[in-house]
Amino acid sequence: MQGKQLRKLEAELWRAADQLRANSKLTASEYSMPVLGLIFLRHAYNRFQKVKIEVEKDLPVHPQRGRRLVTKKDFEERNAMFLPEKSQFDYLVALPESADTGEAIDNAMKLIEDEYDNLKGVLPKNFSIFSKDLLRELLRIFNKEVLQKAEGDLFGKIYEYFLNKKRKAIKY
Template sequence: MAGNHNEIEKRLWGAADELRANSKLKSSEYSVPVLGLIFLRYADHKFTMAQKELEGKSTSRRVIGKTDYQARGVLYLPEASRFSKLLKLPEGADIGKAINEAMRAIESENEELKDILPKTYNHLDNSTLVELLKTFNSVPMDIEGDAFGKIYEYFLGKFAMSEGQKGGEFFTPTSIVKLIVEVIEPYHGRIFDPACGSGGMFVQSARFVGNHKKNPNSEISVYGQEKTAETVRLCKMNLAVHGLSGDIREGNSYYEDIHKSVGKFDFVMANPPFNVDRVDKERIKDDPRFPFGMPKPDNGNYLWIQVFYSALNENGRSGFVMANSASDARGSEQDIRKSLIENGAVDVMVAVGSNFFYTVTLPCTLWFFDRGKAKTPRKDKVLFLDAR
């Protein structure tokens, strides 16, 4: 079935990209509305499946209602939001307005999606929207498993490639995310990503749990923070398309600790922006998230590293992407790195080759912390792997 999924993803992307090429829209203007339609098709698919199941089991005159769908973890869709209804709109109808209203109707019935779904379809012309609806309607109803989630991820990756620098802000290549998850093994507990982008770390963690025959919604809870509202919306849609929910907030993680993170989490995963300058250290010099003090260089790398370390509980594990330069930085940054090693937190360092990311061509390093290692004979040992 995996091969079939891949064929469907490529066919859908080819059709959607051809439509974009024939429009006047930039990739950045086209991506969010398209991702919104994937979400809508997913929600309609789940609703239709649940509706058939409920009607098949119904033995009384009781009307099937919203709570019946919610009990099955399915988003409730009012009639105006049904994909089939949008497809049957008469020629000349304002398709963009109808899709906007469909998104608003879903938000009004599902509180967790309030102000999340895109409502800018009036900016696309009718013919493009009609073809997009037909394209996504072609996904077979008997498609298995996490297919819509994988389609959403595939499109995220393609849009990230086409948007270059901006795309890399919300998307981390799946191969990197999967490696981080496989190393820290988030079987059960609280997961935090203070630079969560579109939520790839959460999705892969849930997939890891599912692959071990457990229900992710019972085993893990996810908490994220992201500085731009648009990316928060992408993340929440991504979670929803995978049947997940999480506490995702908008905020600048240098200055705002919205989740009160110190010592709170079992797992921390992140791909933060590298080498950020002009962080106002005066605002955060007394913040408990930075137990080893402020690095003197005008560079945010060792601020992020301390955020990840301090968010872990006494047995917590972390995996994150970091600029190669942080591994051998001198001066005050070296002092912070020394403190981390002496505390027994640094577990594994993996050197990764260049050109893995859409934002930077330089090689990077994967860091892994294990706060519980300090209580073991491995306290003073760090494993270095060259994966270039």
């Protein structure tokens, strides 16, 4: 991704964060964590998908039982995070309009924490305080093709961008 594209994406993501702030009456420090949480989910899901393809390609096939299921251990052997189905970004994006999006994202974070003790109490789980429409819009923004194909370095730059913007917003 070129610098100009990255700046455009960062600006769009920051506008989404501003929508979150404006529609929730929260301070920059309060609304930045949910946005950073969605960045985390998007990145974890991208990595999950990439590793899943690699794992499935390498799984042996038994003549009667077929291919065995992918396991958490398969991901750990490749230094990747296993995501339960309800923690996967596509699952959240595909939720029906009637679903409680905030509760579903909170649950996704909890499921990841349940899988990884070192993340317990670290991931944001306060998405239920935001409107369903606002969360659906944020999920849509984070589901853009450019982010579906993004890898670690890009997410690192976006994360740094948000942290810097957050610091500036807190100073004022």
